Amino acid sequence: MKIEIDNGSGFCFGVTRAIGKAEEELGKEGHLYCLGDIVHNGRECDRLQKMGLDKNLAGISHCHIVHAVHLLRQEAG
Secondary structure, eight states, X not given: OOOOOOTTOSOOHHHHHHHHHHXXXXXXXXXXXXXXXXSSOHHHHHHHHHHTEEOOOTTOOSOOEEEOGGGOOOOOO
């Protein structure tokens, strides 16, 4: 069996943008907090954590926080 991966495969636009924004902020500040995983990809989350992305929000203040919008839901009403 031969498996081929399309050259255009990868993250969707929103995920690519979120990763880019996180990388941009990490490049400026060297540290960024995140509410949960920024993407559903363990390797990418590990890579960003090595760059300074931190999910431990205990005792933080006066800092930048990023959250994954796809984890939020709008209440009907």
